[in-house]
Amino acid sequence: MTTRLSLGIGALVLSAALAGCGGSPGTTTSSAPPPASSAAPTSAAPGSASASAMAAAEMKVASSSAGQIVVDSKGMSLYFFTKDVKDSGKSACVDACLAAWPIFTTTSDAPAVEGVTGTVGTITSPDGKKHVTLNGMPLYYYAKDKAPGDVTGQGVGSVWYLVSPSGEMVKGAAASGY
Numbered sequence: 001m002t003t004r005l006s007l008g009i010g011a012l013v014l015s016a017a018l019a020g021c022g023g024s025p026g027t028t029t030s031s032a033p034p035p036a037s038s039a040a041p042t043s044a045a046p047g048s049a050s051a052s053a054m055a056a057a058e059m060k061v062a063s064s065s066a067g068q069i070v071v072d073s074k075g076m077s078l079y080f081f082t083k084d085v086k087d088s089g090k091s092a093c094v095d096a097c098l099a100a101w102p103i104f105t106t107t108s109d110a111p112a113v114e115g116v117t118g119t120v121g122t123i124t125s126p127d128g129k130k131h132v133t134l135n136g137m138p139l140y141y142y143a144k145d146k147a148p149g150d151v152t153g154q155g156v157g158s159v160w161y162l163v164s165p166s167g168e169m170v171k172g173a174a175a176s177g178y
Helices: 002-019 051-056
Strands: 059-064 067-072 079-081 120-124 130-134 160-163
Touching: 067 160
Parallel strands: none
Antiparallel strands: 059 067, 079 160, 120 130
């Protein structure tokens, strides 16, 4: 009887903890973009896939001042680098470039997405990590984006651009965030 009661209470506590993990973009703060993507739980938008499918999404779509863009599971904006060559299997951003533009990585062979319609894949980074690609182009964070909704990397040096759900570069100007 004690074992069943303990298991029941444990399940209840776990359910409550998982329910508390959800949130909407812009409610969580982050001191820096994560170096690697994780499948952290996110809240499901009305009319979207089930909450469990949304929780597993490593990339999703968010509205921003530049339109619909691709973000990671925590709502951090993702970018393309125009000097990358589509389907080359490598990144043109190396050495000092990576300090300002960390790569978006995964541990999965098939990263889960929500609302992203472009072709998702991975390439191997120089340090052996799985660098996520969209339509054959590597994806990056911008180190100066500090919180979900930040899009401060848009248009930097006329070579860094936000990513649309279909996997195209968003060339329009962006204001300060979502």
